[in-house]
Amino acid sequence: MQPGQPSVQDVRKSLLVVMGVSGSGKTTIAQGLHKELGWPFQEGDALHPQHNVQKMAAGIPLTDEDRLPWLNQCRAWLDQCAQAGSGAILTCSALKRSYRDVLRASGLDLIFIHLTTDHNTLLKRVTGRSGHYMPASLLPSQINTLEPPEANERALEVDATAPAADVIAKILSNLKAL
Numbered sequence: 001m002q003p004g005q006p007s008v009q010d011v012r013k014s015l016l017v018v019m020g021v022s023g024s025g026k027t028t029i030a031q032g033l034h035k036e037l038g039w040p041f042q043e044g045d046a047l048h049p050q051h052n053v054q055k056m057a058a059g060i061p062l063t064d065e066d067r068l069p070w071l072n073q074c075r076a077w078l079d080q081c082a083q084a085g086s087g088a089i090l091t092c093s094a095l096k097r098s099y100r101d102v103l104r105a106s107g108l109d110l111i112f113i114h115l116t117t118d119h120n121t122l123l124k125r126v127t128g129r130s131g132h133y134m135p136a137s138l139l140p141s142q143i144n145t146l147e148p149p150e151a152n153e154r155a156l157e158v159d160a161t162a163p164a165a166d167v168i169a170k171i172l173s174n175l176k177a178l
């Protein structure tokens with residue numbers, strides 16, 4: 001922590017969903033938050049059924065029906081964390097409001113952290129990483145599907161174009177103020 005930054009002890013245990021389109025930085029930022037806060041971390045991509053991964057790898061966008069079992073898995077993980085009172089950090093694109101409603105369906109008070117950046121940055125990031133199934137050709141469909149959180153959702157929108165350390169510090173500072 002830099003001088004003047006909030007101590008992580010000042011951040012109340014919460015259920016965080018780091019959301020946004022592919023390449024926005026969900027995994028990078030969520031891992032950084034996990035390192036700072038020590039709360040359980042789950043990579044949402046790891047909860048996709050195999051056929052979803054195969055579909056995305058083949059450049060075919062997922063449908064609402066494809067995403068439902070995955071979102072239910074994500075919610076089950078959040079439910080466990082809520083019961084344990086451990087806090088939680090989940091990466092999940094959560095592109096539509098209806099998907100976020102599935103995550104909230106058991107009444108959990110989730111905080112969505114929506115990472116945003118510009119199209120060129122997304123393209124550079126998705127094409128620049130290796131060993132990931134998601135092709136850059138799916139970016140337009142990700143962007144078209146996105147419904148940013150609305151005013152009556154509990155969400156922070158964070159510009160994730162800056163270096164990861166700065167994005168993480170900004171999120172921690174926002175969480176402390178909640």
Ligand SMILES: Nc1ncnc2c1ncn2[C@@H]1O[C@H](COP(=O)(O)OP(=O)(O)O)[C@@H](O)[C@H]1O
Binds near residue numbers: 023025091129162
């Ligand atoms: N703030 C950032 N600044 C620079 N590069 C970043 C930043 N966040 C993520 N990246 C890089 O961009 C790529 C995609 O990030 P990733 O965390 O996998 O995004 P997502 O999980 O949303 O698809 C990775 O190579 C990662 O290292």
Ligand SMILES: O=C(O)[C@H](O)[C@@H](O)[C@H](O)[C@H](O)COP(=O)(O)O
Binds near residue numbers: 056
């Ligand atoms: O709902 C979806 O279409 C997927 O969840 C998608 O948004 C997600 O981005 C991929 O799983 C790729 O993973 P990355 O987000 O890590 O690129």
